[in-house]
Amino acid sequence: MGAERAAVAELGILIYPGAQMAAVHGLTDLFAVANRIADEHQAAQLPLLRVSHWQVEGDQPPQRVHDSYPQANSALLAVLIPPSIGGFSAGQMSPALAQWLRDQHARGATLGGVCVGSLLLAESGLLDGRSATTHWTSAKAFAERYPKIKLKADTPIVDDGDLITTAGLMAWSELGLRLVDRLLGPSIASSTARFLVVEHSDSASECGSNFAPILSHGDxxxxxxxxxxxxxxxxxxxxxxxxxxxxxxxxxxxxxxxxxxxxxxxxxxxxxxxxxxxxxxxxxxxxxxxxxxxxxxxxxxxxxxxxxxxxxxxxxxxxxxxxxxxxxxxxxx
Structure with missing residues (x-):
């Protein structure tokens, strides 16, 4: 797959205790569908989406446990944090994981948190002074614990360029489509959404993608x-x-x-x-x-x-x- 597409864009999905595995596998499938559609369009100029899973174990930094394109040599362009259905609390986050997230961000990766996943971004300190959203059931506790964050609990997604947060448990699909839009373009994002029969904003395809700054330039x-x-x-x-x-x-x-x-x-x-x-x-x-x-x-x-x-x-x-x-x-x- 994608033999003619020389460029590779690696998207890492974090697997932490209590993470919703349906979201992990759903995102993996979404990116695979986007890759296939790009191939069908013979879009050799577009990057191949490389999907990796990063497992959190105890106090250690996340380790790569799955790689859809292991022969590639690329840095993480994005880290996606899925939601939790297991009652994850912010206090469970290890210093090693917090530092790993900060390091990825400092190297130019876009970080995206789905629902409770935004708590991990908040705990890392990266959201201080920034706008974010989270699940409405967590909004009050979130606002109290993180007073430096501008919480927009009535907004389903806050795309702040390098940091993206979503409010819904099932909003992993929109987060994934945002990244497909950035990397492969709005038409392939729309085609991916149609294939998966999931909602996706028409604003990107009609008015151009939401602003997606280039962060992986190395300067x-x-x-x-x-x-x-x-x-x-x-x-x-x-x-x-x-x-x-x-x-x-x-x-x-x-x-x-x-x-x-x-x-x-x-x-x-x-x-x-x-x-x-x-x-x-x-x-x-x-x-x-x-x-x-x-x-x-x-x-x-x-x-x-x-x-x-x-x-x-x-x-x-x-x-x-x-x-x-x-x-x-x-x-x-």
Whole structure:
């Protein structure tokens, strides 16, 4: 399979005590289906999705116990944490696992937590100062235990670029499709969803994928700035500030940032802000002017122009087409 597809993208699935194995195997099958569809499209330019399972045992770091493409030599592009149906509590997390998650994130991996899986991300400290969601039954305890996290319990999925959390026990399919969308494109993600007969937002195929920053480029100085931009929402940034964060002279920073991400810093920030605005338009009832201000635009007119440039739709049209009424109890099962 995929002999002509030279590039490989490794997606790791974490198996911890109490993890829902249906989600582990479901994600594995979802990525296999996506690979097959990409092959059918003869998409040699797309990466082959390599799926690995990482077993947590006691106080040791996770160990690879399954590999769909063992002959490959690749770093983890993403780590997916499935939900638990066994009453997992945050206190069960070992320091070794927390450090392993932080290390993968620092190397450029996107981390995704499904339902209770978001607790592991919270325990690692990676969600501090960031937005996240979790299962509605855990929302109160989550908010009390992690006051530094901006909890959005009424939002089914919070895609923050490098960190993705979902609220539903069965939301592993949407998390998997988000990654297929990023790596193989929205048409293959939509085809995978149709084959599996699972729901998937049409916004990606009609308006372009949600912003998926390139994080696996290996430039630690630029990755540090990217993580900072994701955590702040890029609402108040300047070239000087970003270059200082990277510890680079401005001209050097500009060159390395574009080489690493494929975008100029201003373009990167625009995509990041519009990505957050898309989420708010889909899952909240705030006014468009308020959303513009929240994501960092003092001029609503400028926000509308940039939003249309990136998505092809005016914000009001985007909401009319893709907005949903938040109802956490209706979206978690």
């Amino acid at each position: 630690a100085a630029i990755l540090k700035v990217q993580h900072w931009l994701q955590s702040t929402g890029a609402t108040e940034v300047s070239l000087t500030t970003m270059a200082e964060r990277a510890g680079l002279e401005e001209r050097t920073f500009l060159r390395r940032f574009r080489a690493a991400t494929g975008l100029k810093p201003t373009e990167y920030c625009q995509h990041l802000r519009v990505g957050k605005a898309r989420e708010m338009l889909e899952f909240s009832n705030g006014t468009i002017d308020h959303i513009a201000w929240t994501v960092g635009y003092q001029d609503p007119g400028a926000f509308r122009a940039i939003f249309r440039k990136i998505t092809g739709l005016a914000p009001s049209d985007y909401r009319a087409r893709f907005g949903v009424t938040p109802n956490p109890k209706a979206t978690t099962f």
